[in-house]
Amino acid sequence: MQKKGLAALLCLVMMMSVFTLAGCGSTAGSTATQAPATETAQAPAAGIPKDKIKVGFIYIGSAHDGGYSQAHDRGRQDMMETLGLTEDQVIVMEDVPEGADCEKAARDMIDNGCNVIYANSFGHGEWLANVAKEFPEVKFGHATGITTYDLPNYSNYMGRIYEARYLSGIAAGMKTKAGKIGYVAAMPIAEVVRGIDAFTLGVRSVNPAATVEVIWMNTWYDPALEKTTATTLLNNGCDVIAQHCDTTSPQVAAEEKGAFAVGYNSSTLDAAPKAYLTAPLFHWGKFYTADVQSAIDGTWKSQRYWEGLSAGVVALDDLSANCAEGTAEKVEAAKAKIMDGSLVIFSGPIKDNEGNEKVKAGEALSDAELESLQWFVEGVIGSVPTSN
Amino acid sequence: MDIGWIAAAAMFLQLAAQCGTPLLFGTLGGILGEKAGNLNLGVEGMMMMGAVTGYYVAAVSGHPVLAALAGGLAGSLGALLYAVITVTLQGNQTVTGLTLTIFGCGIANYIGKGCTSMTLPATIRSFYAPISVPGLSKLPLVGKMLFEQSNFVMLGILLAILIWIYFNKTRAGLNVRMVGENPGAADACGIHVNLVKYLHLLAGGFLCGLGGTYLSVVYITRWQNDLVAGLGWIAVALVIFAIWNPIRAIFGGYLFGALRSIGLVLQNTRMTFLGHEIRLDPQLLDMLPYLMTILVLVLMGVQKKKEYQPPGWLSRSYYREDR
Numbered sequence: 264m265q266k267k268g269l270a271a272l273l274c275l276v277m278m279m280s281v282f283t284l285a286g287c288g289s290t291a292g293s294t295a296t297q298a299p300a301t302e303t304a305q306a307p308a309a310g311i312p313k314d315k316i317k318v319g320f321i322y323i324g325s326a327h328d329g330g331y332s333q334a335h336d337r338g339r340q341d342m343m344e345t346l347g348l349t350e351d352q353v354i355v356m357e358d359v360p361e362g363a364d365c366e367k368a369a370r371d372m373i374d375n376g377c378n379v380i381y382a383n384s385f386g387h388g389e390w391l392a393n394v395a396k397e398f399p400e401v402k403f404g405h406a407t408g409i410t411t412y413d414l415p416n417y418s419n420y421m422g423r424i425y426e427a428r429y430l431s432g433i434a435a436g437m438k439t440k441a442g443k444i445g446y447v448a449a450m451p452i453a454e455v456v457r458g459i460d461a462f463t464l465g466v467r468s469v470n471p472a473a474t475v476e477v478i479w480m481n482t483w484y485d486p487a488l489e490k491t492t493a494t495t496l497l498n499n500g501c502d503v504i505a506q507h508c509d510t511t512s513p514q515v516a517a518e519e520k521g522a523f524a525v526g527y528n529s530s531t532l533d534a535a536p537k538a539y540l541t542a543p544l545f546h547w548g549k550f551y552t553a554d555v556q557s558a559i560d561g562t563w564k565s566q567r568y569w570e571g572l573s574a575g576v577v578a579l580d581d582l583s584a585n586c587a588e589g590t591a592e593k594v595e596a597a598k599a600k601i602m603d604g605s606l607v608i609f610s611g612p613i614k615d616n617e618g619n620e621k622v623k624a625g626e627a628l629s630d631a632e633l634e635s636l637q638w639f640v641e642g643v644i645g646s647v648p649t650s651n
Numbered sequence: 652m653d654i655g656w657i658a659a660a661a662m663f664l665q666l667a668a669q670c671g672t673p674l675l676f677g678t679l680g681g682i683l684g685e686k687a688g689n690l691n692l693g694v695e696g697m698m699m700m701g702a703v704t705g706y707y708v709a710a711v712s713g714h715p716v717l718a719a720l721a722g723g724l725a726g727s728l729g730a731l732l733y734a735v736i737t738v739t740l741q742g743n744q745t746v747t748g749l750t751l752t753i754f755g756c757g758i759a760n761y762i763g764k765g766c767t768s769m770t771l772p773a774t775i776r777s778f779y780a781p782i783s784v785p786g787l788s789k790l791p792l793v794g795k796m797l798f799e800q801s802n803f804v805m806l807g808i809l810l811a812i813l814i815w816i817y818f819n820k821t822r823a824g825l826n827v828r829m830v831g832e833n834p835g836a837a838d839a840c841g842i843h844v845n846l847v848k849y850l851h852l853l854a855g856g857f858l859c860g861l862g863g864t865y866l867s868v869v870y871i872t873r874w875q876n877d878l879v880a881g882l883g884w885i886a887v888a889l890v891i892f893a894i895w896n897p898i899r900a901i902f903g904g905y906l907f908g909a910l911r912s913i914g915l916v917l918q919n920t921r922m923t924f925l926g927h928e929i930r931l932d933p934q935l936l937d938m939l940p941y942l943m944t945i946l947v948l949v950l951m952g953v954q955k956k957k958e959y960q961p962p963g964w965l966s967r968s969y970y971r972e973d974r
Binding site for chain 2: 494
C-alpha cells in the first residue's frame with residue numbers, strides 16, 4: 264500500500280512541476296508582481312499619466328511561436344520602446360484559449376492594475392466584452408474582431424494584410440514558371456478568402472494566365488499537416504507556394520522540392536534560404552504605440568481600426584535574392600499606387616472563378632463586403648466550403 | 652494533371668510514408684511496452700520530449716546521429732519515469748501514461764521556447780535528405796514510397812522488421828511475450844519480470860523519442876510549439892489496429908499517413924457517383940483512423956482468435972505475492 268501512495272505522490276509531483284513550469288513561462292519577460300492597484304477612478308477623458316499606464320496582452324499562442332503571437336509580441340516591445348514604458352508596466356499572458364480563460368485572464372490583469380488590455384484572437388472577443396461591460400474605466404482592444412458590442416471602452420484593430428498579400432502575389436507571379444501557384448489555407452473564413460483573392464489579383468496583375476490552387480487544412484495549427492498540404496500542392500505541379508498558416512513548414516516543403524515560397528507573419532529566410540521569396544508582415548507596434556499614446560493623452564476613443572500599407576501596420580518583407588529580376592520595380596510601383604489610393608485592389612471588373620461578374624467596372628467592394636467575402640476571384644482553383 | 656495517375660499515385664504514396672513514419676515509430680514503441688504487459692499512454696509526451704531534445708541537439712551540435720540518439724534517450728527518460736511508477740511502484744498504468752503525456756508536452760514546450768529561433772545546420776538537412784536507391788526507386792507505385800526516402804524513413808521499416816524477428820524468432824522475444832501474457836509463469840521460469848519490463852519500456856520510449864525527432868529534425872525541420880499535435884494518440888490506436896504486430900504496424904502507419912493526406916489530394920477533385928456530385932467532408936476523413944481502430948477492436952472481439960487478442964496481462968500490475 265505504501266508503494267501505491269508513493270506512486271500517487273510521484274504522479275502528483277510530475278503534474279505540479281508542469282504547472283510550475285507553465286507558470287514560469289507565462290510570466291517570463293514581465294514581472295507580474297502585485298503592483299499596488301492604481302486608482303483609475305479619475306475621469307477617463309483626462310488621460311492616464313504615463314507612469315500609471317499598465318498594459319495587458321492576452322495571446323492565443325506562445326510569444327515565441329515564430330508566427331502570429333510573436334508578431335504581436337514584437338509590437339508590444341516596439342510600443343514599450345517608443346513610449347519608454349518599463350517592464351513592470353506590462354503583463355503578458357500566453358496560450359490563452361478562446362473561452363472563459365480569456366475572461367479570467369482579463370480580470371487578473373485588472374486586479375493587477377492594468378488599465379489597457381489587448382487580446383489577439385478572434386474568439387477572445389465576447390469574453391473580453393463581458394469584462395469590458397463591468398469595467399468601463401479600463402480600455403480594451405480586440406484584434407481581428409468585427410464588432411465593438413457598442414461599448415465605448417472597446418476597440419477592434421486589424422491590419423489590411425491583403426494589401427501586402429497583393430504585393431507578395433506580384434513576387435510569386437513573376438517567379439512561377441509552371442504558371443501554377445499553390446496556397447496552403449487554414450480555415451475558410453472571410454479574412455483568409457480575402458487574402459487569397461488579393462494574392463491572386465496580385466499574381467495575375469503580372470502573369471495573367473497563372474492560377475492559384477487552394478487547399479484548406481481546416482485547422483489553424485498543425486505544423487506537420489502544413490507541410491503535407493504544401494507537398495500535395497507541389498505534387499500537383501505548383502512551383503511557388505504561398506500560405507495563410509503559421510509555421511514555416513510550407514516553405515521547407517518548397518525548398519525540398521526545388522520550388523519557391525511566400526511566407527507569412529515573420530521574416531523566415533533562414534528557414535528556407537533557397538526557397539523564400541518574401542512575406543506579408545504585420546507591424547502591430549504601429550497600432551499599439553498610437554493606441555496607448557491616445558490613452559495617455561486622454562484622446563482614446565472606441566474605434567474599428569483597419570489600416571494598411573499607408574499606416575505602416577502591414578508591410579511586405581524585403582525581397583530575397585530568390586525573387587525574379589524586375590520584381591522590386593513592379594512591387595514598388597504597386598505599393599506606391601496602393602498608398603496614394605490610385606490602386607484599389609478590389610475594384611472592378613472582377614469575375615469570380617465560376618465566371619460570374621461580381622464587381623462591375625468602376626465599382627469597388629466596400630469594407631463591409633470585404634469583411635464577409637465568401638467567393639474566389641477568377642484564377643483560383645478551389646472553392647470556399649459552404650456551411651449548409 | 653498531365654503526369655499520369657500512376658506517377659501521381661507514386662508521389663502520393665511517397666508522401667503517405669513520410670506522414671506515416673512518426674506514427675510507425677510511435678506504434679513500434681507502444682508495441683514494445685505492451686508486449687511486456689505495460690500499456691503506455693504517454694506516447695505523445697515521449698514523442699514531444701524526443702522532438703525537442705533531438706531538435707536542440709541537432710541545432711547546437713550539427714551532428715545528425717547524435718541528435719537522433721539524444722531524441723531517443725529523451726523518450727527513454729520519459730519512459731523511465733513511467734516504468735518506475737508502474738513497474739516498481741505498481742501504480743495505475745492508464746493514469747500514469749496520461750500524466751506522462753501532459754508532463755512531456757508541458758516540459759517540451761517549455762524547453763522549446765528557447766528553440767524557436769534556432770535553425771538546423773545544413774549538415775543535418777543533407778544527412779537526412781531523401782536518397783534514391785538506383786533502379787528500385789523507378790518501380791511503379793511503390794518505388795518512391797520505399798526507395799526514394801530519407802534514411803530515417805527506411806530506418807523505420809528496418810526496425811519494424813527487426814522487432815518482428817525479435818518477438819517471433821528469438822528466445823529473448825518469446826520471454827518478453829511470456830511476461831506480457833503471464834508474468835507469474837515467466838517468473839516461475841526464472842525470467843526477471845521487472846527487468847524485462849524496464850528494458851522494453853525504455854526501448855519503447857527510445858523509439859517514441861526517435862519518432863518525435865523525425866518530426867522536428869527531418870520532416871518539419873523547425874521547432875514549433877505542440878509540434879506532435881496528436882500523432883502520439885493515433886499511434887496508441889495504431890498499436891491495436893496493427894494487432895501488436897510490427898510488420899502490420901508499417902502497413903497501418905502508412906495507411907493512417909495516407910488517410911491524413913488523402914483529403915488534401917481529393918479536395919479540388921470533383922467526384923461524381925451515379926450522377927451526383929459527392930464532396931468528402933474533411934472532418935469525416937479525420938475520423939477514419941479512429942473509426943477503423945474501433946472496427947478492428949470489434950472484429951477482434953468477434954473473431955476470438957488467440958493471436959488477435961491483446962497480451963493477457965496488459966495494463967495489470969504484477970504482484971509476486973499474488974502468484
